[in-house]
Amino acid sequence: MKRVENVLREHRYQRSHIIQILQDIQVEFNYLPKEALEYVSQRLKIPLSKIYSIATFYAGFSLNPRGKHLCTVCMGTACYVRGAAAILNEFERKLNIKPGATTKEMNYSLETVNCLGCCAIGPIVVYDGKYIGEFKLKDIGRILKGRA
Ligand code: FES
Structure with missing residues (x-):
């Protein structure tokens, strides 16, 4: 999860940056992998259900792998x-x-x-x-x- 940790570090582990953090993770992986969301949840102490509610609310986020x-x-x-x-x-x-x-x-x-x-x-x-x-x-x- 080094790539996710790098994203979190860039955002100084700010919980208020959660949407930008998810955007950057999506840029990194081209979607939001489950493991990455779990990692963010643990590191930022944000309930996983809250992260999923954000990820599913915005149409721009994808929970499934996307093509190039x-x-x-x-x-x-x-x-x-x-x-x-x-x-x-x-x-x-x-x-x-x-x-x-x-x-x-x-x-x-x-x-x-x-x-x-x-x-x-x-x-x-x-x-x-x-x-x-x-x-x-x-x-x-x-x-x-x-x-x-
Ligand atoms: S219907 Fe409005 S942009 Fe396509």
């Missing part, structure tokens, strides 16, 4: 009426996974979200944190070849 790349398709109403369902179907077909899953080789995770707050430029896909508005089906191939 994260594709999030907005399925909110505005994006949906502009073709988000077809975009999601195509990602599912090309990656051979359903939303919430990760490809076997751990390269891609696919997720959905209900509105990102920028409906005017929908449909929107977020790829590794980058918002791509007015997304077109043909953009999928470009993304998956690393040219987004």
